[in-house]
Amino acid sequence: MRALTWEGKQSVAVKNVRDPKILRPEDVIIKITTAAICGSDLHLYNGVIPTMKKGDILGHENMGEIVEVGSAVKNLKVGDKIVVAFDIGCGKCWHCEHEEYSVCDNSNPNAHIAEMLYGSSGAGLFGYSHIYGGYAGGQAEYLRVPYAETNSIVVPKGIDDEKVLFLSDIFPTGWMAAENANIKEGDTVAIWGAGPVGQMAIRSAFLMGAERVIAIDHYESRLQLAAEAGAEVINFDKTGDGILDEIKYLTGGVGPDSCIDAVGLEAHGQTVTAMMDRAKMALSLATDRPDVLRQCMQACRKAGTVSIPGVYGGLLDKVPFGAAFGKGLKFGMGQTHTQKYMKPLLDLILEGKIDPSEIISHRIDISQGPDAYKNFNDNKEEYRKVVIKMH
CATH class of the missing domain: 3.90.180.10 (Medium-chain alcohol dehydrogenases, catalytic domain)
Known part of the structure; x- marks a missing residue:
């Protein structure tokens, strides 16, 4: 065959x-x-x-x-x-x-x-x-x-x-990502990555009762598909280092009720840490580029939930776990x-x-x-x- x-x-x-x-x-x-x-x-x-x-x-x-x-x-x-x-x-x-x-x-x-x-x-x-x-x-x-x-x-x-x-x-993966996000009626959910899993997570979040979904990516065709499903969209190429400020602005300074990392270990971005990740992976000094995970942990509201359907393979560097602990975040992840x-x-x-x-x-x-x-x-x-x- x-x-x-x-x-x-x-x-x-x-x-x-x-x-x-x-x-x-x-x-x-x-x-x-x-x-x-x-x-x-x-x-x-x-x-x-x-x-x-x-x-x-x-x-x-x-x-x-x-x-x-x-x-x-x-x-x-x-x-x-x-x-x-x-x-x-x-x-x-x-x-x-x-x-x-x-x-x-x-x-x-x-x-x-x-x-x-x-x-x-x-x-x-x-x-x-x-x-x-x-x-x-x-x-x-x-x-x-x-x-x-x-x-x-x-x-x-x-x-x-x-x-x-x-x-x-990808449909069960997007659905489980939304389920792991503990979505309640009227919640605001931020989803990094508007690829196939992100698209399924957007639609799943709405079916579970989310009032607002914010989709973050830098490919306009993917953001357009997300918008057609009812999501508000952010092109991170246009915000640069200001992505967290943009999310805070859109959520009245509180942050989303839950954040979904539908990207995983090969994240792209315009932040300083993202550039460091790319350099370290190119030099075989790191296994993963976890900048989206960092942003999810920093953006999420206090006592909110971070859901991680994106694949990770090894050890992560400069993850702001102190922020996650201080805010009392809950996590759901896995295959x-x-x-x-x-x-x-x-x-x-x-x-x-x-x-x-x-x-x-x-x-x-x-x-x-x-x-x-x-x-x-x-x-x-x-x-x-x-x-x-x-x-």
């Missing part, structure tokens, strides 16, 4: 690789119908997530038609079309039983690597390094889905793939427990309350994948969400 493979820093190729096979009785094999390139995939592309190996198959936002089922699979059948969660839960450990799927105890066969780096291991992830299990991703013609009954949802026949594909990751949210969010889509497909900017064939990765990385003004249509 054809697949998009990681060949090194800023190098992706289309290669012919072996088709996946059933390895455990809980597995299914799907023929991919639609997949996507996620902003998180660019962390892999840029070489900031360790333990990638040449030839690894990319892709964690996947859906397709079941073509083969393992002997223990009872509730899925050949011909079903399923969306697959990006994180892999076993369905039986303590965490899975408590709907904490992204920290599953059993699905990461390389747990020892994560334990050395982080002290403990989360769940395995599709197409996202050997820290998280070395599982093949779905930017390919076929995909093996482990613990398939736990990690997928059957979608109705006749619904367009693009409306439901993002149940695999998304995707499986917990797939059914209720599918219902919202079917009820017409949200259409995640509006964030798509490009549709490509798998043969265009390497160029799409480069273009997405280099031109985020034009590229927002790239969907791979398999034929």
Whole structure:
């Protein structure tokens, strides 16, 4: 089969690789119908997530038609079309039983690597390094889905793939980000990053009762989409070092009730600390650029909440934790427990309350994948969400 493979820093190729096979009785094999390139995939592309190996198959936002089922699979059948969660839960450990799927105890066969780096291991992830299990991703013609009954949802026949594909990751991620923000009716929520996760968080915040959402980014096309969803927007290129003053002005000097960091470890900005972060990462003196997290902690109102769906990979420098402690901030963060949210969010889509497909900017064939990765990385003004249509 054809697949998009990681060949090194800023190098992706289309290669012919072996088709996946059933390895455990809980597995299914799907023929991919639609997949996507996620902003998180660019962390892999840029070489900031360790333990990638040449030839690894990319892709964690996947859906397709079941073509083969393992002997223990009872509730899925050949011909079903399923969306697959990006994180892999076993369905039986303590965490899975408590709907904490992204920290599953059993699905990461390389747990020892994560334990050395982080002290403990989360769940395995599709197409996202050997820290998280070395599982093949779905930017390919076929995909093996482990613990398939736990990690997928059957979608109705006749619904367009693009409306439901993002149940695999960014819609649940945006929703959990808003949930972690403890939003109450009438709240003001500030969201850094108007990319796909930020867009889903904006819409989720409004559905949860937020009165105002402030979106912060520097790509005008993304800010325009945020504004169309009802958000007030700030272009941080135009505020420079004054971003915190602008947020304070918009919130009457109090600060937002909650702040969401939908950017993560490769933040851009015009502040002095952002420039220091870029220099230190370029010299391999730092693993992450956490300027958005700093701003969230500084901007949030006293006793407010900071929610962090953005990915972080290592040790953070100059984080104003004293300010967070002094203000009594609450924090919510982590990989998304995707499986917990797939059914209720599918219902919202079917009820017409949200259409995640509006964030798509490009549709490509798998043969265009390497160029799409480069273009997405280099031109985020034009590229927002790239969907791979398999034929």
